[in-house]
Amino acid sequence: MSRKVLTLVLIRKLNEVLLGFKKRGFGINKWNGFGGKVEEKESICEAAARELREESGLVVLPVNLEKIAVIDFEFVGDPVILEVHVFTSTKYEGHPFETEEMLPKWFDVQNIPFDDMWADDKLWFPLFLSGKKFKGYFLFKGHNIILKQKLVIVSNF
Numbered sequence: 400m401s402r403k404v405l406t407l408v409l410i411r412k413l414n415e416v417l418l419g420f421k422k423r424g425f426g427i428n429k430w431n432g433f434g435g436k437v438e439e440k441e442s443i444c445e446a447a448a449r450e451l452r453e454e455s456g457l458v459v460l461p462v463n464l465e466k467i468a469v470i471d472f473e474f475v476g477d478p479v480i481l482e483v484h485v486f487t488s489t490k491y492e493g494h495p496f497e498t499e500e501m502l503p504k505w506f507d508v509q510n511i512p513f514d515d516m517w518a519d520d521k522l523w524f525p526l527f528l529s530g531k532k533f534k535g536y537f538l539f540k541g542h543n544i545i546l547k548q549k550l551v552i553v554s555n556f
């Protein structure tokens with residue numbers, strides 16, 4: 400098994416979360432946070448801030464990103480585990496705009512579009528929205544069926 404390190408950023412206002420509708424690539428046609436692969440010579444936090452800027456137009460200083468989760472995703476038949484580092488922030492600059500990859504939209508926390516998101520999101524968003532930190536593991540069959548799952552609350556990483 401090898402690992403690929405990815406980032407995922409969920410920007411929050413008091414009662415809203417910014418999601419992006421993915422127009423291409425992995426997770427196409429799903430609402431998701433903003434993120435992608437960590438490049439050589441950048442920290443995971445720097446990658447998270449860069450991907451957020453590239454995909455939504457919002458600028459966040461890496462120091463203002465709070466890590467809330469590390470989630471491992473395994474897909475049956477695929478030897479690569481996706482290690483997704485999840486961050487949140489309320490301190491951002493700019494206004495979200497549509498990019499080639501994502502269409503951003505604010506959602507009320509009571510009205511998150513779980514039916515059009517990755518199947519794991521509805522299982523861990525309640526932890527995120529209530530301010531918990533956690534580690535997770537999900538085994539997927541295809542892109543829709545979860546065969547195994549684990550969520551453990553942690554005090555830090």
Ligand SMILES: Nc1[nH]c(=O)nc2c1ncn2[C@H]1C[C@H](O)[C@@H](COP(=O)(O)OP(=O)(O)OP(=O)(O)O)O1
Nearest residue numbers: 405406407424425426433434435436483517519520
């Ligand atoms: N099960 C899952 N639940 C979730 O909420 N986010 C997931 C997820 N599996 C992957 N992600 C996120 C992590 C990352 O932010 C994004 C995948 O980013 P990538 O940049 O690798 O995708 P792309 O295929 O767009 O790559 P590029 O073509 O290189 O931009 O999806």
